[in-house]
Amino acid sequence: MALPAEQDAASPALPPMPVDVQISPVRSAADRMAFIRFPYSVYRNDPNWVPPLEMERKDFLDPKKNPFLEYADVELFLARRGNQVMGRIAAIKNPHHMEYHGTKEGFFGLFECVNDAGVARALLDTAANWLRERGLDSMLGPANFSSNQDWGLLVEGHETPPAIMMPYNPPYYAALLEACGCAKAKDLWAWELSSAAEPPEKVVRIAEKIRQRDGITVRAIRMSDFAAEVSRVKAIYNAAWEKNWGFIPMTEKEFDHLAKDMKTVVRPELVLIAEVKGEPVAFSMTLPDANEALKAAGGRLTQFGLPIGLVKLLLASRKIRRLRLITLGIKEGYRRRGLDAILYLDTLRTAKQLGYTGGEISWTLEDNTLVNRAIESMGGRRSKTYRVFQRSL
Amino acid sequence: MSDVFEKCRTWKDYRIAKATGLYPYFRAIEASHGATEVEIEGRRVIMVGSNNYLGLSADPRVKEAAIKATEKFGTTCSGSRLLNGTLALHEELEARLAKFLNREAAIVISTGFQTNLALASILGRHDIVFSDRQNHASLVDGIRLSFATERKFRHNDMEHLEQLLSAADPDAGKIIVTDGVFSMEGDICNLPRIVELAAQYNARVMTDDAHAMGVLGELGRGTSEYFGLEKETDLVMGTFSKSFASLGGVLAGPFEVINYIRHKARSVIFSASMTPASIAAALKATEIIEAEPQRRARLLDIAEKMHNGFRAMGFDTGVSVTPVVPVHIGDQVKCFRFWRALHEAGVFANPVIPPAVEPGHALIRTSYMATHTDAQLDQVLDTFEKIGRRLGVIPETRPTVYEPVKIARPGSMVRGNRASDTWAAGSAGQLADRGFSLDQLSRMSSREMAGKLFDAVEQLTWRAANLQPEDLRKLGEAPMKLWEKRGELGGLLLEKGAHLFLRNGADAGADGNQAERN
Numbered sequence: 001m002a003l004p005a006e007q008d009a010a011s012p013a014l015p016p017m018p019v020d021v022q023i024s025p026v027r028s029a030a031d032r033m034a035f036i037r038f039p040y041s042v043y044r045n046d047p048n049w050v051p052p053l054e055m056e057r058k059d060f061l062d063p064k065k066n067p068f069l070e071y072a073d074v075e076l077f078l079a080r081r082g083n084q085v086m087g088r089i090a091a092i093k094n095p096h097h098m099e100y101h102g103t104k105e106g107f108f109g110l111f112e113c114v115n116d117a118g119v120a121r122a123l124l125d126t127a128a129n130w131l132r133e134r135g136l137d138s139m140l141g142p143a144n145f146s147s148n149q150d151w152g153l154l155v156e157g158h159e160t161p162p163a164i165m166m167p168y169n170p171p172y173y174a175a176l177l178e179a180c181g182c183a184k185a186k187d188l189w190a191w192e193l194s195s196a197a198e199p200p201e202k203v204v205r206i207a208e209k210i211r212q213r214d215g216i217t218v219r220a221i222r223m224s225d226f227a228a229e230v231s232r233v234k235a236i237y238n239a240a241w242e243k244n245w246g247f248i249p250m251t252e253k254e255f256d257h258l259a260k261d262m263k264t265v266v267r268p269e270l271v272l273i274a275e276v277k278g279e280p281v282a283f284s285m286t287l288p289d290a291n292e293a294l295k296a297a298g299g300r301l302t303q304f305g306l307p308i309g310l311v312k313l314l315l316a317s318r319k320i321r322r323l324r325l326i327t328l329g330i331k332e333g334y335r336r337r338g339l340d341a342i343l344y345l346d347t348l349r350t351a352k353q354l355g356y357t358g359g360e361i362s363w364t365l366e367d368n369t370l371v372n373r374a375i376e377s378m379g380g381r382r383s384k385t386y387r388v389f390q391r392s393l
Numbered sequence: 394m395s396d397v398f399e400k401c402r403t404w405k406d407y408r409i410a411k412a413t414g415l416y417p418y419f420r421a422i423e424a425s426h427g428a429t430e431v432e433i434e435g436r437r438v439i440m441v442g443s444n445n446y447l448g449l450s451a452d453p454r455v456k457e458a459a460i461k462a463t464e465k466f467g468t469t470c471s472g473s474r475l476l477n478g479t480l481a482l483h484e485e486l487e488a489r490l491a492k493f494l495n496r497e498a499a500i501v502i503s504t505g506f507q508t509n510l511a512l513a514s515i516l517g518r519h520d521i522v523f524s525d526r527q528n529h530a531s532l533v534d535g536i537r538l539s540f541a542t543e544r545k546f547r548h549n550d551m552e553h554l555e556q557l558l559s560a561a562d563p564d565a566g567k568i569i570v571t572d573g574v575f576s577m578e579g580d581i582c583n584l585p586r587i588v589e590l591a592a593q594y595n596a597r598v599m600t601d602d603a604h605a606m607g608v609l610g611e612l613g614r615g616t617s618e619y620f621g622l623e624k625e626t627d628l629v630m631g632t633f634s635k636s637f638a639s640l641g642g643v644l645a646g647p648f649e650v651i652n653y654i655r656h657k658a659r660s661v662i663f664s665a666s667m668t669p670a671s672i673a674a675a676l677k678a679t680e681i682i683e684a685e686p687q688r689r690a691r692l693l694d695i696a697e698k699m700h701n702g703f704r705a706m707g708f709d710t711g712v713s714v715t716p717v718v719p720v721h722i723g724d725q726v727k728c729f730r731f732w733r734a735l736h737e738a739g740v741f742a743n744p745v746i747p748p749a750v751e752p753g754h755a756l757i758r759t760s761y762m763a764t765h766t767d768a769q770l771d772q773v774l775d776t777f778e779k780i781g782r783r784l785g786v787i788p789e790t791r792p793t794v795y796e797p798v799k800i801a802r803p804g805s806m807v808r809g810n811r812a813s814d815t816w817a818a819g820s821a822g823q824l825a826d827r828g829f830s831l832d833q834l835s836r837m838s839s840r841e842m843a844g845k846l847f848d849a850v851e852q853l854t855w856r857a858a859n860l861q862p863e864d865l866r867k868l869g870e871a872p873m874k875l876w877e878k879r880g881e882l883g884g885l886l887l888e889k890g891a892h893l894f895l896r897n898g899a900d901a902g903a904d905g906n907q908a909e910r911n
Contacts, residue, residue, distance in 0.1 A: 055855035264859075301858065305850040310858065 015117035026076035051299035067253035087113035091127035106131035108141035152386030185390035190362035192383035240329030284328035293317035323359030415729035448764030449638035462673030478666030499645035505632030508642030511658035516541035567596035573605035573616030579713025580809035588625035599628035607636025639674040700798035707787035712809040728755035730884035754819030
C-alpha cells in the first residue's frame with residue numbers, strides 16, 4: 001500500500017518502509033487462518049506464551065459469532081514477504097467509543113510482528129491510513145478489540161505468563177511501536193496478591209465494622225438463576241465504569257456473550273454480589289486462571305483428530321491454583337464506603353478455602369489512586385504494566 | 394519415473410461426483426419428441442438445456458432436406474474441402490450465408506469450434522489479439538494456436554480494453570475478438586464502444602455470434618445487425634449447431650480474408666468437410682430464418698416470460714438479456730443438488746460450475762426454443778420454484794417486488810440487465826470464499842487432506858464443547874426436521890460436509906438443519 005510522500009518527509013525518524021513487504025487485507029478463509037496461526041511463529045520459543053484456542057480465535061473474528069463486529073468496522077491486515085507472513089494488525093473503528101467519548105479515536109489491535117521496525121511501520125501505517133480514510137484522527141492500541149476485552153501492550157513483567165484474558169507479547173513490541181510514532185496514552189497495572197499472607201488486621205476490622213453498620217450482605221452468584229444474575233451485574237457494570245478512561249458501555253449482546261464465555265470457567269463461589277437491603281450495589285468477579293490449563297492444550301482441542309488437547313485441558317483445569325480478580329464495580333452513591341475492601345476480603349477468604357495460592361488483580365488504571373491504594377493496603381504488589389499507545393493520524 | 398497416465402489414475406473429480414450421484418454430464422438421450430422434450434433413462438423430460446433456439450432441428454422441412462442430401466450425395470464427403478471434400482452444396486451454402494450476413498464472402502467449416510481455430514491462420518507473430526476474458530474456449534484456443542500476443546480484457550470492461558489498446562505497440566496489427574452473446578451469462582458485448590475503440594486504435598473487430606445469429610437483430614443476422622454496426626465489424630463467426638439446426642460453423646467477411654483462411658487454416662484444410670446432411674440442414678434453416686421472423690419474436694417473448702417468472706420467485710437471472718437464462722445458485726454442490734432435483738422432476742437443465750464460471754457463482758443455465766409451449770414453460774417455472782424453496786435458494790414467499798428484465802429485442806439496444814450485488818461479486822470472482830469446487834479437493838495432497846480432516850474434527854469438537862442448553866433443545870428437534878428433509882439428506886450432508894471439510898466450516902454449524910436456511 002503506497003503512502004503519501006509528505007508523511008515520510010514530516011517524520012524523518014520513522015523506520016524506512018520495506019520495499020519487499022506486501023500488506024494485504026484478509027479476504028479469504030486461508031488468509032484468516034494465516035492471521036490466526038501467525039503468532040505461533042513469533043512465540044515459538046517463548047515459555048510464557050499461552051496459545052489461544054484456534055477455534056475460539058476463529059469465532060472471535062467471525063461477524064456472525066462476535067457481537068462486537070455487529071456495530072464496529074474491523075479490517076484485518078497481513079504483512080507478507082514473499083509467501084512468509086511477517087506480521088498482522090487489525091484496524092478498528094468503534095462507533096460506540098466515538099459516540100461515548102465524543103472523539104474521533106480509532107483503534108489498532110491483534111498486533112503481532114517479527115522484530116523488524118520496517119514491517120511494524122508498514123502495518124501501523126496501513127491501519128492508520130484505513131482509519132484516516134474513515135475520518136478518524138488518532139488511534140489507540142493495541143486493543144483486541146476494545147477496552148472491554150483485553151488491551152494494552154505488556155511493557156513490564158514478561159517473566160511470568162499472562163493471566164486469563166490479559167495480553168502477552170515479546171518485550172521488543174514496545175520499541176517497535178515507539179519507533180513507529182506511537183506514544184504512551186495510559187498505563188494499566190496488574191497486581192499480584194498471595195492468599196498465604198494474612199490481610200492487614202486494621203483493614204479487616206474496618207471492613208467488618210462497615211458490614212455491620214450498613215447491613216451489607218455478600219453472596220455468591222446463583223448459577224441456577226444465571227440470566228437474572230447477569231442482568232443484575234450488567235446494571236452495576238455499566239453504571240460503575242461510566243467515568244473511567246477508555247470505558248465503552250457494552251451492548252446487551254456483548255455482555256451476554258462475555259457472560260456465556262465466562263460461564264465455562266467460572267467458580268460461582270468467587271463471583272460475589274454485595275447487597276444493601278436486598279439491592280445489589282457492587283460485585284466482584286474472580287476467575288480461575290484458565291490460562292494455566294489453556295497452555296497445556298497448545299491451541300487445539302484435538303491433534304490428529306484425537307481429543308488430546310481437550311483431555312490435557314480438562315486435566316490441567318483441575319489443577320489451577322491461581323486466580324484473576326477481573327472486575328470489581330460499585331454503584332455510584334455506594335463508593336468510598338469500604339465496599340471494595342469487603343469484596344476483596346471475602347474473595348481472599350474464599351480463595352484460601354478453595355485452595356488457591358494467589359493470583360492477579362488486573363487491570364487498574366495507573367491514575368485510579370483510590371483503587372490502587374486499596375489494593376496496596378490489602379498487600380498487593382505491582383507485577384505487570386500494560387501500556388496503551390496512541391498515535392495521531 | 395513418471396507415467397503420463399498417472400494424472401488420469403489420480404483424478405478424483407469424476408469418482409467423487411459419480412459416487413455421490415451428482416454427476417451431471419454425458420447424459421444419454423434416448424429419444425426426442427419435437428426437440429422440446431427428450432427421453433432419458435426411459436423418462437420424458439422437458440429440454441431447457443439445448444441451444445436449439447428456433448427449434449428447427451425438429452422441423453420437418455429441415456429433416457427432409459438433410460435426408461434428401463444424404464440420398465443424393467451419401468453420408469460423408471470423405472475428405473478435406475481443399476481436395477475432394479467440396480460439394481456444390483458447400484458453395485451454395487457459403488454464397489447463401491454471405492448474402493444473408495451481408496458480407497463479401499463466407500466459408501463454412503466442419504464444426505463451430507474449428508471455425509474459431511481457423512482464426513489462428515490470420516494472426517501473425519507481430520499481431521496483438523484483444524480478447525474478452527469470458528470468450529468461448531474455441532476462441533481462446535484459436536488465439537493460443539497462433540503466434541500472436543494475447544491481451545485479455547476484463548469481461549465487457551471497455552476501460553480496461555482501452556487501457557490495453559493504448560499500451561500496445563501502435564505499429565502492431567490489432568484485432569478485438571469478443572463473443573456477441575456470452576454463452577454462460579447471456580449478456581451482449583459492448584459492440585458500439587468496441588468499434589469506436591477499434592477505429593481509434595486502428596484495430597479489426599471480430600464477433601463470435603454463435604448464440605446471436607438467428608436470435609438477435611431484425612433479420613437475425615446477429616450482434617452487429619442488432620447494433621447497426623455491420624460495416625464496422627470486420628469478421629463475423631457463427632455456428633450451425635444452435636439456431637441453424639445442424640453442425641458446423643461459418644466465418645464471413647472481406648473476400649481476401651476469407652479466401653486466405655480457406656487456403657491457410659489448418660482446421661479447414663486438414664479436416665473432413667461438413668457432411669451433405671449437415672449442409673442441407675443448415676441451408677434449409679437459413680431459408681426458414683429469413684422467411685419466418687415470428688420464430689425470433691416468439692423466442693424473445695419466451696425469454697422475457699422466463700426471466701420475469703424466475704425473478705418474481707426471487708431467483709437471480711443476472712445480466713442476461715437473451716434466451717440464455719442463467720439462474721444463480723452459488724455453491725457448487727448445491728448447484729449439483731439443484732440439477733439433480735430438476736432432473737428427477739422432469740426438467741433437463743445444465744449445471745455450470747467452475748472453471749466455466751468463477752468459484753462461488755455456480756449456475757443452472759437454461760435456454761429456450763421458439764417451439765416450447767406455454768404449458769411446458771409453466772411447468773419448468775413451477776419446478777424451479779419448488780426446488781428453489783426446498784434447497785433454500787429462494788425465500789419461502791415470493792418477494793413483493795422484482796426488477797423486470799430488459800430483453801434484447803430489435804432496436805432496443807440493451808446490452809445487459811443491472812447485476813445484483815451477488816451477481817456482480819460472483820462474476821468478479823469475489824464469492825470464491827463461499828464456494829467450493831471439486832477441483833480444490835482433487836488438487837490436495839493426502840497430507841493436506843489429513844490436515845483438513847483434522848481441522849474439521851477440531852471444529853466439531855469445539856462446537857460440541859460449546860453446546861448451550863438452547864442448542865441442545867434445537868438438537869432435540871433435529872430428528873423431526875431430519876425426517877421432513879429425509880429426501881434431501883444425502884445431498885445436504887455432502888454439501889455441508891464439503892464446506893466443513895474444505896473451509897473448515899466458516900459457516901457450517903454442528904446443526905445442519907439450521908444451516909440449510911441460509
